[in-house]
Amino acid sequence: MAKKEKYNVAVVGALGIVGREMKSTLERKNFPVNEFRPLGTKRYEGKEVIFNGKPCKAFQADRDTFKGIDIAIFSAGGAASKELAPIAAEEGAVVIDNSSQWRMDPKCPLVVPEVNPQDLDWHNGIIANPNCSTIQMLVALKPLHDYAGIKRIVVSTYQSVSGSGKVAFNGLKNESEEFLSTGKVSNTAAYEQQIAFNCLAHIDVFQEGGYTKEEYKMVNETRKILDKTIKTTATCVRVPVFYGHCESVNIETKNKITREKAIELLEKAPSITVMDDPENNVYPSPIMTNNLDNTLVGRIREDDTIENGLNLWIVSNNIKKGAALNSVEIAETLLQRNLV
Amino acid sequence: MAKKEKYNVAVVGALGIVGREMKSTLERKNFPVNEFRPLGTKRYEGKEVIFNGKPCKAFQADRDTFKGIDIAIFSAGGAASKELAPIAAEEGAVVIDNSSQWRMDPKCPLVVPEVNPQDLDWHNGIIANPNCSTIQMLVALKPLHDYAGIKRIVVSTYQSVSGSGKVAFNGLKNESEEFLSTGKVSNTAAYEQQIAFNCLAHIDVFQEGGYTKEEYKMVNETRKILDKTIKTTATCVRVPVFYGHCESVNIETKNKITREKAIELLEKAPSITVMDDPENNVYPSPIMTNNLDNTLVGRIREDDTIENGLNLWIVSNNIKKGAALNSVEIAETLLQRNLV
Numbered sequence: 001m002a003k004k005e006k007y008n009v010a011v012v013g014a015l016g017i018v019g020r021e022m023k024s025t026l027e028r029k030n031f032p033v034n035e036f037r038p039l040g041t042k043r044y045e046g047k048e049v050i051f052n053g054k055p056c057k058a059f060q061a062d063r064d065t066f067k068g069i070d071i072a073i074f075s076a077g078g079a080a081s082k083e084l085a086p087i088a089a090e091e092g093a094v095v096i097d098n099s100s101q102w103r104m105d106p107k108c109p110l111v112v113p114e115v116n117p118q119d120l121d122w123h124n125g126i127i128a129n130p131n132c133s134t135i136q137m138l139v140a141l142k143p144l145h146d147y148a149g150i151k152r153i154v155v156s157t158y159q160s161v162s163g164s165g166k167v168a169f170n171g172l173k174n175e176s177e178e179f180l181s182t183g184k185v186s187n188t189a190a191y192e193q194q195i196a197f198n199c200l201a202h203i204d205v206f207q208e209g210g211y212t213k214e215e216y217k218m219v220n221e222t223r224k225i226l227d228k229t230i231k232t233t234a235t236c237v238r239v240p241v242f243y244g245h246c247e248s249v250n251i252e253t254k255n256k257i258t259r260e261k262a263i264e265l266l267e268k269a270p271s272i273t274v275m276d277d278p279e280n281n282v283y284p285s286p287i288m289t290n291n292l293d294n295t296l297v298g299r300i301r302e303d304d305t306i307e308n309g310l311n312l313w314i315v316s317n318n319i320k321k322g323a324a325l326n327s328v329e330i331a332e333t334l335l336q337r338n339l340v
Numbered sequence: 341m342a343k344k345e346k347y348n349v350a351v352v353g354a355l356g357i358v359g360r361e362m363k364s365t366l367e368r369k370n371f372p373v374n375e376f377r378p379l380g381t382k383r384y385e386g387k388e389v390i391f392n393g394k395p396c397k398a399f400q401a402d403r404d405t406f407k408g409i410d411i412a413i414f415s416a417g418g419a420a421s422k423e424l425a426p427i428a429a430e431e432g433a434v435v436i437d438n439s440s441q442w443r444m445d446p447k448c449p450l451v452v453p454e455v456n457p458q459d460l461d462w463h464n465g466i467i468a469n470p471n472c473s474t475i476q477m478l479v480a481l482k483p484l485h486d487y488a489g490i491k492r493i494v495v496s497t498y499q500s501v502s503g504s505g506k507v508a509f510n511g512l513k514n515e516s517e518e519f520l521s522t523g524k525v526s527n528t529a530a531y532e533q534q535i536a537f538n539c540l541a542h543i544d545v546f547q548e549g550g551y552t553k554e555e556y557k558m559v560n561e562t563r564k565i566l567d568k569t570i571k572t573t574a575t576c577v578r579v580p581v582f583y584g585h586c587e588s589v590n591i592e593t594k595n596k597i598t599r600e601k602a603i604e605l606l607e608k609a610p611s612i613t614v615m616d617d618p619e620n621n622v623y624p625s626p627i628m629t630n631n632l633d634n635t636l637v638g639r640i641r642e643d644d645t646i647e648n649g650l651n652l653w654i655v656s657n658n659i660k661k662g663a664a665l666n667s668v669e670i671a672e673t674l675l676q677r678n679l680v
Contacts, residue, residue: 154645156496158579180516180517198625198627199625200623200625201588201623201638206621209642233643233651235588237498237586237588239539240537240579241538242537246539248541250590259550278546278550279546281546283540284541285533285538286538298541299541299575300550301551305492305572306571
C-alpha cells in the first residue's frame with residue numbers, strides 16, 4: 001500500500017478506561033493522526049473528545065462512521081468487536097482489536113510487537129491485541145525463550161481491578177471506603193464477592209475442567225504468539241489494586257539459565273526494566289507502574305526443584321502495555337512495515 | 341507423666357494479634373485451664389487480661405514467671421523465643437513456640453496435628469508451630485500426598501497483613517484511608533513500600549539466591565513435616581488484605597489424581613472445607629475466613645502440562661489455623677497423647 005503522511009484513526013470505546021489511555025498514547029507518541037474519531041455506544045452521540053487540543057465529535061459506531069478511517073482501534077468489549085470489526089475492515093480500515101473476540105481466529109494475527117511483529121505481515125484487516133496478562137508475561141519471557149527454550153510455564157496472577165473497567169474501579173474505591181468506616185461492604189456490584197481487602201480467584205467465566213476463560217487465554221495466546229510447543233498452566237486472581245498486574249511465573253527451560261544470565265538477557269531486551277536487588281529490598285510492585293510503559297521484572301531466582309528452572313516476578317501497567325500501549329505499538333509497527 | 345485435670349497455661353505475647361487469639365481459642369475450646377498467665381515485655385507489668393471472665397495479672401516474662409506453668413505458648417517473636425523458651429522448658433513447662441526460632445532445630449518437633457501428630461512423642465520441652473503459609477498448605481496437601489505421593493510443589497502466596505502484626509495491620513488501614521482521600525501515601529511505616537492497593541513480593545528478609553526467608557520456610561518446613569523428599573519452590577507475596585492467606589498451589593504427583601478424586605479426598609480430610617463449584621461461581625476467598633477454623637480449598641483443576649499435575653487454591657485464617665488455633669491444637673494433642 002502507498003504510505004500516507006497522516007492517518008484517520010478511530011477509537012471505538014473512546015470514553016472507557018482503556019479508550020482514554022489509547023487517545024493519550026496516540027497524543028504523547030506523536031502518532032501521525034489526521035482525523036481522530038471517537039466512537040462508541042448510542043450515549044457517545046453529541047459528546048466531544050479533545051485530541052491534540054482540538055475538539056472531536058463522538059458518534060455511535062456504525063458502518064458509516066468507519067468510512068475514510070485508516071486505523072480503527074477497538075476497546076468496547078467482545079460483542080461490539082464481533083459485530084463492528086468486520087464492518088470497519090470492509091470499509092477499508094485496519095482494525096486493532098483489544099477484545100478477546102478475534103484472538104484465536106487463525107485468520108487474525110495476535111501480536112506483541114516485541115515478540116512477533118512478523119505476524120502482522122499476514123493480516124486480513126483485523127489484528128488482535130492479546131490479553132493484558134499474556135502481553136506482559138511474553139514481553140519478559142521472549143528473551144529467555146530465545147536463549148534457553150521454554151518448555152513449561154506455571155503462572156499465578158495478581159490482577160488489578162482496572163482490567164474490569166470503570167464499574168469495578170469505582171467498586172473497589174466505594175467498597176474500600178465503606179469497609180474502612182463500617183467494617184463491612186453492603187454492595188458488591190463490581191464482582192460476585194467483595195473485592196475490597198479480598199482476593200478473588202475468578203477472572204472471566206468458568207469453563208470446562210474448572211479453569212476460567214482468562215486462564216485459558218494465557219495458555220492459548222502464549223502458544224499462538226511465542227511458541228506452539230510451550231505448555232502453560234495458569235491461576236488468575238483479582239486483587240484489590242487499582243492499576244498494575246503482577247505475575248509469579250515459574251518456567252522450565254530446555255537449557256540452563258542462571259540468575260545472572262537471565263538478568264543480562266532481560267536488561268538487553270526491549271520494553272523491560274529489571275528491578276532486582278534483594279540486598280537493597282528492590283523489586284517491582286504495581287504501584288510503580290502508574291506512569292510506566294516498560295514491564296518490570298524482579299525476584300529472578302533459579303529453581304533447583306527441576307533441572308532447568310527459574311522464578312520471576314513480572315509487573316506491568318495493565319492499561320498501558322496490557323492494552324492501550326500495545327495497541328498503539330501495533331499501529332506504529334504497521335506503519336513501519338508499510339501495512340496500512 | 342501423670343495426667344492432670346487442669347493445667348497452668350502461660351501465653352507469652354498475650355496482648356498481640358496472635359496472643360489475643362490464643363487466649364480466646366483456649367476459652368472457646370474449653371481447654372482445661374487452671375491458671376492463665378499473660379506474659380510479655382516490660383509494658384505488660386500491671387496490665388490485666390480477662391480469661392473466662394476472671395481478671396489475670398500480666399507480667400514481664402522471666403524465669404520466675406514460668407514457675408508452676410505446665411504449657412507455655414509463645415508468640416512474641418524470634419528473639420523472645422530464643423531467650424525464654426529454653427528457660428520455660430527448664431522450669432518444667434512444655435513450650436509451644438509460634439516463632440521461626442526452633443522450627444528447623446532437629447531436637448524440636450515441628451507439628452501440624454492433622455499431618456504429623458506422632459512427632460510430638462519425641463519432644464524435649466520445645467515444640468515449634470510452623471509458619472502460617474506452611475500450615476494451611478500442608479493441611480490441604482496431606483490427603484493428596486497420602487493418596488498419590490507429591491514430588492514437587494510450585495506455590496505462590498497472597499498473604500494478609502495481620503501476619504506482620506499490629507503495626508502492619510494499622511498501616512494498611514491508615515494508608516488505605518489516606519490513599520482514598522488524597523491519592524497518595526505519605527507514611528509507609530508498615531513495610532518498605534506502600535501496602536495499600538499494592539502487592540509486595542517480599543516477606544521476611546532476603547537470603548542467598550534471591551529467595552526470602554519466608555520462601556525458604558515453606559521449602560524446608562514442608563520437608564520436615566510432610567516428607568523430606570518433596571521439592572518445593574515458593575514465591576511469597578504480601579497483599580492488601582487484613583485477614584486470611586491464599587495460596588495458588590501446583591503439585592506434581594507420582595500417581596494420577598483426578599479433580600473428582602481430589603475433591604473426594606479433601607472432603608473426607610480433617611479441618612478442610614471444599615468450596616469448589618465453578619458453575620455457581622463458588623470458590624474460597626480470604627474474607628470468608630474471618631471466623632473460620634477450617635482451611636478452604638477450591639479451584640481444584642487437573643494440570644495436563646505434566647503427567648500428573650493438579651492446581652489448587654488454598655485459603656485459611658492466618659491468625660487461627662496459621663498460628664493460634666494450630667498452637668492450641670498442638671496443646672490438645674499433647675494432652676490426648678499424655679505428653680504434658
